[in-house]
Amino acid sequence: xxxxxxxxxxxxxxxxxxxxxxxxxxxxxxxxxxxxxxxxxxxxxxxxxxxxxxxxxxxxxxxxxxxxxxxxxxxxxxxxxxxxxxxxxxxxxxxxxxxxxxxxxxxxxxxxxxxxxxxxxxxxxxxxxxxxxxxxxxxxxxxxxxxxxxxxxxxxxxxxxxxxxxxxxxxxxxxxxxxxxxxxxxxxxxxxxxxxxxxxxxxxxxxxxxxxxxxxx
Amino acid sequence: xxxxxxxxxxxxxxxxxxxxxxxxxxxxxxxxxxxxxxxxxxxxxxxxxxxxxxxxxxxxxxxxxxxxxxxxxxxxxxxxxxxxxxxxxxxxxxxxxxxxxxxxxxxxxxxxxxxxxxxxxxxxxxxxxxxxxxxxxxxxxxxxxxxxxxxxxxxxxxxxxxxxxxxxxxxxxxxxxxxxxxxxxxxxxxxxxxxxxxxxxxxxxxxxxxxxxxxxxxxxxxxxxxxxxxxxxxxxxxxxxxxxxxxxxxxxx
Amino acid sequence: xxxxxxxxxxxxxxxxxxxxxxxxxxxxxxxxxxxxxxxxxxxxxx
Numbered sequence: 001x002x003x004x005x006x007x008x009x010x011x012x013x014x015x016x017x018x019x020x021x022x023x024x025x026x027x028x029x030x031x032x033x034x035x036x037x038x039x040x041x042x043x044x045x046x047x048x049x050x051x052x053x054x055x056x057x058x059x060x061x062x063x064x065x066x067x068x069x070x071x072x073x074x075x076x077x078x079x080x081x082x083x084x085x086x087x088x089x090x091x092x093x094x095x096x097x098x099x100x101x102x103x104x105x106x107x108x109x110x111x112x113x114x115x116x117x118x119x120x121x122x123x124x125x126x127x128x129x130x131x132x133x134x135x136x137x138x139x140x141x142x143x144x145x146x147x148x149x150x151x152x153x154x155x156x157x158x159x160x161x162x163x164x165x166x167x168x169x170x171x172x173x174x175x176x177x178x179x180x181x182x183x184x185x186x187x188x189x190x191x192x193x194x195x196x197x198x199x200x201x202x203x204x205x206x207x208x209x210x211x212x213x214x215x216x217x
Numbered sequence: 218x219x220x221x222x223x224x225x226x227x228x229x230x231x232x233x234x235x236x237x238x239x240x241x242x243x244x245x246x247x248x249x250x251x252x253x254x255x256x257x258x259x260x261x262x263x264x265x266x267x268x269x270x271x272x273x274x275x276x277x278x279x280x281x282x283x284x285x286x287x288x289x290x291x292x293x294x295x296x297x298x299x300x301x302x303x304x305x306x307x308x309x310x311x312x313x314x315x316x317x318x319x320x321x322x323x324x325x326x327x328x329x330x331x332x333x334x335x336x337x338x339x340x341x342x343x344x345x346x347x348x349x350x351x352x353x354x355x356x357x358x359x360x361x362x363x364x365x366x367x368x369x370x371x372x373x374x375x376x377x378x379x380x381x382x383x384x385x386x387x388x389x390x391x392x393x394x395x396x397x398x399x400x401x402x403x404x405x406x407x408x409x410x411x412x413x414x415x416x417x418x419x420x421x422x423x424x425x426x427x428x429x430x431x432x433x434x435x436x437x438x439x440x441x442x443x444x445x446x447x448x449x450x451x452x453x454x455x456x457x458x459x460x461x462x463x464x465x466x467x468x469x470x
Numbered sequence: 471x472x473x474x475x476x477x478x479x480x481x482x483x484x485x486x487x488x489x490x491x492x493x494x495x496x497x498x499x500x501x502x503x504x505x506x507x508x509x510x511x512x513x514x515x516x
C-alpha cells in the first residue's frame with residue numbers, strides 16, 4: 001500500500017513537473033479539430049453530422065501520441081530497469097502508470113471536447129453520450145497504447161501506432177456510434193464499451209508486463 | 218493411452234529441433250509440392266473451364282475460385298499465428314517463434330490477394346471497387362495486423378526478443394480480432410448498407426461447389442508448402458554458422 | 471478459352487495476380503535459401 005501511494009505520487013510529480021507532456025496533446029487535439037472545418041467545409045449542418053467521428057478520431061490520434069511514450073522515459077533513464085530488477089510488482093507499476101497517464105493526458109481532452117458544441121456544432125443533447133463514451137473509450141485506448149509502447153520500447157514510434165490503431169478500432173466504432181445515435185441506444189453502446197474495458201484490462205496488462213519483460217531478457 | 222501420449226510428446230520435442238525439422242521437411246517438400254500443384258491445377262481448370270456459368274453474374278463469378286480460398290487461408294493463417302504465439306510464450310518452443318516469422322508474410326500476401334481479387338470482382342458486379350462492408354473492412358484490418366507483426370519483427374535485432382514480442386502481439390491480436398469483427402458488424406448494420414449481397418448461399422450448386430472445395434484444399438496445401446519453405450529458409454538464416462547445417466549443405470551436393 | 475478471357479478482363483487479371491502471388495511465395499524463400507547455401511560454400515572453399 002505504501003508502495004502504491006509513493007509510486008502514484010512519483011508519477012503525478014513527474015507529470016506536474018513536465019507540463020509539456022500534458023499540454024502538447026491538447027494543442028495537437030485543437031489543431032486537428034480546427035483543421036477539419038478548413039479541409040471539409042464550414043457548413044454547420046455537415047459539421048454537426050461529422051462531429052462525433054471527428055472528435056473520436058482526434059482523441060484517438062492525440063491519445064496515441066501521448067500514450068506511446070508512457071514507458072519510454074523510464075526506460076531511457078533506467079528507472080524501469082530498477083523496477084524490474086528490484087522485483088517491484090510490475091502489475092502495479094503498469095496499472096498506475098497507465099492510470100496517471102490517463103488522468104493527465106486524456107482527461108483534459110475529454111473536458112476540452114465539451115467545447116466542440118461551439119466549434120463543431122456538436123448537438124448539445126448528445127453531449128452526455130459523448131462524454132460518457134469518451135471516459136470509457138480513452139481508458140481502453142490507453143491500455144492498447146501502453147501495450148504498443150511497451151512492445152516497441154526503444155524503436156520508432158510509427159511502429160507503435162501501427163500496432164495500436166488496428167487494436168483500438170472497436171473502441172472507435174463503438175464510441176462514435178454511441179455519440180452519433182439517439183440516446184435510446186446509448187446504454188447498449190456504453191455497456192459494450194464497459195464490457196470491452198473489463199475484458200481488455202486484464203489481458204492487456206498481462207501482455208504489457210510480458211512486453212516489458214522481454215526487453216530485459 | 219500412455220503410448221500415444223508418449224509418442225505425441227516425442228513428436229513435439231522433435232518438432233522443436235531445427236536439424237530434425239530441416240531434414241524431415243526436405244523429404245516432405247517434393248511430394249507435398251507436387252500434390253498441392255496438381256490439386257490446384259485440377260480445381261482451377263475445373264472451376265474456370267468446366268463448371269457452369271452463373272445465371273446472374275455470368276463468367277465473372279469464376280473469380281470465386283481464387284478469392285474465397287485466399288480469404289479463408291488468410292484468416293486461418295492468422296489464427297495459426299496466435300496458437301504459435303501461445304505455444305511460444307507458454308512452452309518456449311523456439312520453432313513456434315520461427316513459425317510466426319515465416320508465416321506472417323505468407324498470410325499478408327494471401328490477404329492482399331483476397332482484397333484485390335474482391336475489388337476486381339466487385340467492380341463489374343457492384344459497380345464499385347470497394348464497399349465499406351463488414352467483411353471487407355475486417356479483412357483490411359486483418360491485413361493491418363499482419364503488417365504490424367511483420368513491422369514489429371523487423372524492428373528487433375535479437376531474434377529471440379523479436380519472437381517473443383511478435384507472439385505477444387499475435388495473441389492479443391487474435392483475442393481482439395473477433396471483437397473487431399463483431400463491432401464492424403454492428404457498425405455495418407447501423408449504417409444500413411445498400412442491398413448488396415456478397416454471396417448468396419442458395420445460388421451455389423454442387424457443380425460449382427466441388428471445384429471450389431478443391432481450390433480451398435489446394436490453397437491450404439500450398440500454404441503448407443510455402444510455410445515449410447519459408448521456415449527452412451528462416452532456419453538456414455538462424456543456424457548458418459552451426460555445424461549441422463554446414464554438414465547438411467555439404468551432403469546435398 | 472481465349473474467348474472466355476478476352477471477354478472477362480477481370481477474371482484474367484485475378485488469375486494473373488493469383489499466379490504472381492503463388493509464384494512469389496514459392497520462389498522468394500528458394501532464392502534466399504540458395505543465397506545462404508552459396509555463401510556457405512564460398513566460405514568453406516576459401
